[in-house]
Amino acid sequence: GSGKTTLIESFLADLPPDIVLAQISQTQLTPVEFLQTLLVEFGFKPFRKRKVELLAMLKDFMIEQYAAGKKILLVIDEAQNLSRQVLEEVRMLSGLETKKEKPLRIIIAGQPELSSKLDSPELQQLTQRVRLRFHLGALSKRETHEYITHRLNVAGAEGRTIFEPAACDVVFRYTGGVPRLINVLCDTAMLCAFAEERTTIDEALQIFGGYGYSVDYDVERYYRDAPLMCIGEGTNEMQRIIIARQLFDKAGK
Numbered sequence: 001g002s003g004k005t006t007l008i009e010s011f012l013a014d015l016p017p018d019i020v021l022a023q024i025s026q027t028q029l030t031p032v033e034f035l036q037t038l039l040v041e042f043g044f045k046p047f048r049k050r051k052v053e054l055l056a057m058l059k060d061f062m063i064e065q066y067a068a069g070k071k072i073l074l075v076i077d078e079a080q081n082l083s084r085q086v087l088e089e090v091r092m093l094s095g096l097e098t099k100k101e102k103p104l105r106i107i108i109a110g111q112p113e114l115s116s117k118l119d120s121p122e123l124q125q126l127t128q129r130v131r132l133r134f135h136l137g138a139l140s141k142r143e144t145h146e147y148i149t150h151r152l153n154v155a156g157a158e159g160r161t162i163f164e165p166a167a168c169d170v171v172f173r174y175t176g177g178v179p180r181l182i183n184v185l186c187d188t189a190m191l192c193a194f195a196e197e198r199t200t201i202d203e204a205l206q207i208f209g210g211y212g213y214s215v216d217y218d219v220e221r222y223y224r225d226a227p228l229m230c231i232g233e234g235t236n237e238m239q240r241i242i243i244a245r246q247l248f249d250k251a252g253k
Contacts, residue, residue: 002136003179004109005077012075020065020072027081034086038074059096066103073105080110084122091126138177144168147179148186162190166203 015021022041029037035054039046042061046054065072076082076090094106108114115135118127139147145168152162163171163186171189175181193201 002138004136007136008075008077008107008109015073018070020070021075022073023075023077025077027076027078027086029082029086031083031085031089034082034089058093062096062103071105072103073107076106076108078110079108080112080114080117084117084120087117087123087126091123091129094126094129139172139179139182140177141169141172144172144175144177144182147182151183151186162200164200164202167201170203 012021012023020042022038024034024037024041026037032051032054035051035058036046036049039054039057039061044057044061046057049057062072074093079087082090090106090108093104094102096102096104112135117123118130145165148163148168148171149157153159167189171182171185175185189201193199
């Protein structure tokens with residue numbers, strides 16, 4: 001939920017015309033299925049082919065594109081789901097080269113589990129081939145304020161204050177600075193503000209609509225009602241997250 005896919009899409013939108021792109025986001029694949037999916041991205045119909053034939057097709061295609069002055073880019077999203085066997089295929093593909101240079105560039109992106117997988121001894125050879133490695137973390141409190149303001153201005157706020165600074169602090173507290181959760185909580189808050197005919201959102205705004213609970217509601221009632229609310233109709237992920245955080249707060253007191 002930190003925006004890796006959004007970042008990838010923004011990057012791909014600006015690719016120069018000499019780049020041949022293959023993008024894979026369905027990663028629950030066997031090694032053969034992975035190679036087939038890659039070839040499909042390049043316009044082939046590689047079904048009922050043996051693995052050795054798939055590799056030969058890929059190599060011939062890359063050499064052909066390189067001779068035409070093209071560069072090939074493979075982007076794999078949700079790569080944390082790739083098995084070690086498929087990641088080994090990725091390593092082997094990264095080793096394909098012509099007499100002068102490697103025709104294939106690879107970007108892999110995934111959830112934090114991907115980093116743990118890459119650090120395993122079994123994938124040491126793949127890790128050694130990685131030139132740049134970056135972790136996209138959650139936003140800080142200041143960045144959360146700036147993010148909310150930016151998203152509102154893009155949507156047409158034109159500098160008008162909709163979320164009070166204290167409300168942004170509450171958003172940061174309950175989302176941990178994760179953009180996806182920020183989006184959900186802010187969207188819910190604005191919907192509730194609209195229902196209450198309010199033009200600004202402060203830290204006291206109730207966000208549970210029909211339940212009538214607010215983010216600063218009595219923790220004792222959260223503790224008593226949480227099991228029922230978590231399975232109740234209309235309870236969404238953000239509500240469960242906020243309930244859980246309240247319970248963690250209570251446990252720490």
